[in-house]
Amino acid sequence: MTFAAPRLQLPENSASRPFRGALRDLFATLDDLLACGGDSRLMLDPISRLNDYGCGPAPAPETLSFASSTASSISERGYERAGLAREELMRSAIAAGLEEALEDRIETMREELKALLTLPEAKVDVVFSPSGTDSQLHALALARSLLGPRLVSIVIGSDQTGSGTAYTARGRHFSRFTANGVVVRKDTAIAGLEGAGVALPLSDATGVRSRSDIDGAVLASIEAAVAGGRRALLQIMDASKLGWRAPSDACLDEIARRWPAEVLVVVDACQMRLSRRRLASYLDRGYLVLITGSKFFGGPAFSGALLVPSALSQALDGSEEMAAGLVDYASRSDWPGRWSRLRSFFESRANLGQWLRWEVALEEIRAYHQVPVAFRAMALRELGAGIESLITLSPSLRPICAGTGMTGADDEEFSEATIFPFTIERQGRSLSATDCRVLYHALAQDLGEVIAGSRPDRAVLARRCLLGQPVRIERQGLEPTAALRLCVGARLVTEAWSTDAVMAARSLHRELDHIAETVAKIELLLAHTDVTQLTELSDGI
Numbered sequence: 001m002t003f004a005a006p007r008l009q010l011p012e013n014s015a016s017r018p019f020r021g022a023l024r025d026l027f028a029t030l031d032d033l034l035a036c037g038g039d040s041r042l043m044l045d046p047i048s049r050l051n052d053y054g055c056g057p058a059p060a061p062e063t064l065s066f067a068s069s070t071a072s073s074i075s076e077r078g079y080e081r082a083g084l085a086r087e088e089l090m091r092s093a094i095a096a097g098l099e100e101a102l103e104d105r106i107e108t109m110r111e112e113l114k115a116l117l118t119l120p121e122a123k124v125d126v127v128f129s130p131s132g133t134d135s136q137l138h139a140l141a142l143a144r145s146l147l148g149p150r151l152v153s154i155v156i157g158s159d160q161t162g163s164g165t166a167y168t169a170r171g172r173h174f175s176r177f178t179a180n181g182v183v184v185r186k187d188t189a190i191a192g193l194e195g196a197g198v199a200l201p202l203s204d205a206t207g208v209r210s211r212s213d214i215d216g217a218v219l220a221s222i223e224a225a226v227a228g229g230r231r232a233l234l235q236i237m238d239a240s241k242l243g244w245r246a247p248s249d250a251c252l253d254e255i256a257r258r259w260p261a262e263v264l265v266v267v268d269a270c271q272m273r274l275s276r277r278r279l280a281s282y283l284d285r286g287y288l289v290l291i292t293g294s295k296f297f298g299g300p301a302f303s304g305a306l307l308v309p310s311a312l313s314q315a316l317d318g319s320e321e322m323a324a325g326l327v328d329y330a331s332r333s334d335w336p337g338r339w340s341r342l343r344s345f346f347e348s349r350a351n352l353g354q355w356l357r358w359e360v361a362l363e364e365i366r367a368y369h370q371v372p373v374a375f376r377a378m379a380l381r382e383l384g385a386g387i388e389s390l391i392t393l394s395p396s397l398r399p400i401c402a403g404t405g406m407t408g409a410d411d412e413e414f415s416e417a418t419i420f421p422f423t424i425e426r427q428g429r430s431l432s433a434t435d436c437r438v439l440y441h442a443l444a445q446d447l448g449e450v451i452a453g454s455r456p457d458r459a460v461l462a463r464r465c466l467l468g469q470p471v472r473i474e475r476q477g478l479e480p481t482a483a484l485r486l487c488v489g490a491r492l493v494t495e496a497w498s499t500d501a502v503m504a505a506r507s508l509h510r511e512l513d514h515i516a517e518t519v520a521k522i523e524l525l526l527a528h529t530d531v532t533q534l535t536e537l538s539d540g541i
Helices: 023-027 030-034 076-096 098-116 132-147 214-227 249-258 276-284 320-324 352-370 373-393 433-443 455-461 490-496 501-528 531-540
Strands: 064-066 124-129 151-156 196-200 231-238 263-268 288-292 304-309 397-399 419-426 465-475 478-487
Touching (some): 030 076, 064 478, 064 501, 098 124, 132 263, 249 263, 276 288, 276 304, 373 397, 373 490, 419 501, 433 501, 455 501
Parallel strands (some): 064 465, 231 263, 263 288
Antiparallel strands (some): 419 478
């Protein structure tokens, strides 16, 4: 007997808002469950069975993955947890019904997440979502409820955040369908959420250095908004695609002093490259915080959440107007159980993919924080130093400066960089943005039998290497280039850890060898092929 894979269901007009989901959906393959319940970015290519980020729903242990700034394939540990979580939910659903069982489990997961991040249970609420992009819409809806509809979204790091932010900041659809399966038109207004947006890039005219005037630009944008009779949702960055943080803490203090009632801050912490202490300090300040379980921690893409200080939760009106723009994006169980009024406007839908991806993310977060803090700090430092050295020694890679801000007293192990961006030169010229994307795709292919070379070279070329996606870099007066990124994620630390110090050291050295192989493959591709050949290879495999 076969079972249908979970399908994206279109909404029905029903005053009773029935539960959306069936026990039989849990019998779909684990791979199908992990890949459902998202937008178009999660769709799998029918041939490669990979999504847009080069990741599939099943473990890929043979791939050298340093792509945690973008997305990672699920770990074997995470895949095992996904299977167990499904079995546990099946048993609960047989006894209590799927709706009640899933609702209870998701509510428990909120408490597990807060405990893992050492956040006070009563002081923070968790709103789950399919992705960090969806969570931005949640933040916008909450901000409009708290500050009113005359709101402008000011996005810091507009050049180094997710591509969907350009749409969500203005209350517009960011894809062609939602995680609930509702077909929409990209870049059209979402009911009740449309508004103005201000984009503040982080890079200066060179494209590879952080601008020195960002604090002033932030203050000027807020001042202009307030002078025009508006209030502001200020999205700050911690950390960007290149690992940068902005604005400064001094700037945030100035904002709090000058506009305590006119500005609501939301922190883009989707990379989760910040300490639990710093995360708590943002919430103590009354900031909303966007997080994911699929970047630094290495859970499968996508799993988003919005952390809301309870003081803000109590001020929400929970009105139908607030819910109107989100009914196509969210389900009842996404919202905390105690937000009963707001929850009543949403249908109860079983987004099994979102739930299952968060189950895996929680397992990865738990595993990371079970590693002693001293080893975590040492491993991040050693791996980072190794990457920096390899980039510096490479004849073709040019490191991009670390940017600003990651040296606060509360950064703990994240005082060390974990994202290492670089541009690529060939024959003295930077590769174009298009060529960088071609190279990125070629790195993820097994080219051992395709490109001529010695036996050792073929072994390196056969390696599948996944890096952080290219970040487009605009350069004044020059053709755009792009930065690729070698990233240190939690799973490199977790999988290296051992109570046996010798074994742990060997594991770290093995990861450094894998990083060296990745850099070597870049050099071999540049030496043995031209861009036309790489394009043909990337398109043809």
